[in-house]
Amino acid sequence: VFDTFLGLLNAVAGMMIFCSVVWGICGIGDMATLSNLGKKMIGRMLFMMTFLPTVFALCILPLFQFRYGSAQETVDLSGPFSMILGIIPDNMLTPFTEGNFLQIIFIAAMMGVALLVLGNKTSLVVAFVEQANSVVQLILEVICSAISVIIFVSLYSMVMNGSFFILLKAYKAPVLILIGCLFAIMVYLCIICITTNVKPNVFINKVMPSFLIGLTTASSSAAMTTTMETCEKQLGIDKKIVNFGIPLGQILFGTNSVMEFVVIAFCMAEIYSVQVTPVWIVMAIFTSVILTVATPPIPGGSVALCTILFTQLGLPLDGIAVAVAIDVIADFFITSAEIFF
Numbered sequence: 650v651f652d653t654f655l656g657l658l659n660a661v662a663g664m665m666i667f668c669s670v671v672w673g674i675c676g677i678g679d680m681a682t683l684s685n686l687g688k689k690m691i692g693r694m695l696f697m698m699t700f701l702p703t704v705f706a707l708c709i710l711p712l713f714q715f716r717y718g719s720a721q722e723t724v725d726l727s728g729p730f731s732m733i734l735g736i737i738p739d740n741m742l743t744p745f746t747e748g749n750f751l752q753i754i755f756i757a758a759m760m761g762v763a764l765l766v767l768g769n770k771t772s773l774v775v776a777f778v779e780q781a782n783s784v785v786q787l788i789l790e791v792i793c794s795a796i797s798v799i800i801f802v803s804l805y806s807m808v809m810n811g812s813f814f815i816l817l818k819a820y821k822a823p824v825l826i827l828i829g830c831l832f833a834i835m836v837y838l839c840i841i842c843i844t845t846n847v848k849p850n851v852f853i854n855k856v857m858p859s860f861l862i863g864l865t866t867a868s869s870s871a872a873m874t875t876t877m878e879t880c881e882k883q884l885g886i887d888k889k890i891v892n893f894g895i896p897l898g899q900i901l902f903g904t905n906s907v908m909e910f911v912v913i914a915f916c917m918a919e920i921y922s923v924q925v926t927p928v929w930i931v932m933a934i935f936t937s938v939i940l941t942v943a944t945p946p947i948p949g950g951s952v953a954l955c956t957i958l959f960t961q962l963g964l965p966l967d968g969i970a971v972a973v974a975i976d977v978i979a980d981f982f983i984t985s986a987e988i989f990f
Contacts, residue, residue, distance in 0.1 A: 654799050665789050669785075670758060671761045675761055698904050705832060803973075826908060834989060876895055909979055921964065
C-alpha cells in the first residue's frame, strides 16, 4: 500500500511542480512589477530562505553522528558544479520522463518568465496554466487526503517487522525544527525592531491574531485575510505591497520549511548511515530551498516533495513514513512562524 502511494505521488509530482512554479511566476502580473517590486521582494525572500537555514544547519551538525566520507571526497567540488550544470536539461521532455525535478523547475521558470514578457499575447496560455494548476492541486489534495491512513499503515508495518526504533531515533527532528522556528523568529524580530524602531511587545501584539490562527489550523490560507488586514491596518504597510507580497510569500517564502527538509535529511542520514560529505550538505540545503519554492500551498503539499528530497540525497525511501509523521507534528508551528514572517 505504501509503495503504491509513493508511486502515485511520483506520478503527479512532476506536473505539480511545473504548474506550481509557472503559475507562481505568472501570478506576479507583469515584468514591470517583477522588476520594480518583485525583484527586491523575491531576492530578499530567497536570501533569507538560504542564509538562515545554512547558519542553522551548521549549528546543529555537531548534534548528529554521521558516517562522513573520505578526506578526498570532502574537498571535491565537482559535485556541486555538476549539480548546477545538471539543472539545465538537454531537451524539454526528458526531465518529465526521467523524473528530474530540478530540470523541471528550470523549464517552468523559463516558461513563467516568457509568459510574463509576452503579456497579453499569451493570455490563453496563462489561463490554461491556471486551470491546469488547479486541476493538479486538486488531484494532489485528494491523494494527500489518505495521508493519515498511509501513516497508520506504515507505522503499523514498522512495529510488526521490528523497525519501530527508526521512529524513536528521529525524536531529534521535531525538537530541532521547533528550535529552528524560534531561532528564525528571534532573528526576524530583531531585524524588524532595529530597522523600524518598534518595540518587540508592540509588534508581537499586533501580529499575534494571525500567528494563533496558523498555530491552531496549520493553514496559511486560513490566516491569509487576517494577515493582510494586520499588515495594512495594524502595521501601516502600503496596500499595494500587501496585495502583492502576502500571496507571493504564501507560495514562495518558507524559511522554516527549508529548515524542516534539512533536519529531516540530517536525521535520516544519521539513522540509515548514509555517507555525508560537505558536498552532500550543500546539496541538502540547495535542494531544500528549491523544493520549498515548489511546494504547493495546500495541506499535505510538502509530502509529495519528501520523495524528491530522499531520491536527490540518496536516502532510503523507507524513511518517508517517518518524515511524513514528523511533518504532521511540525506543520503547526512551521506554518504559524511563516505567517509571522
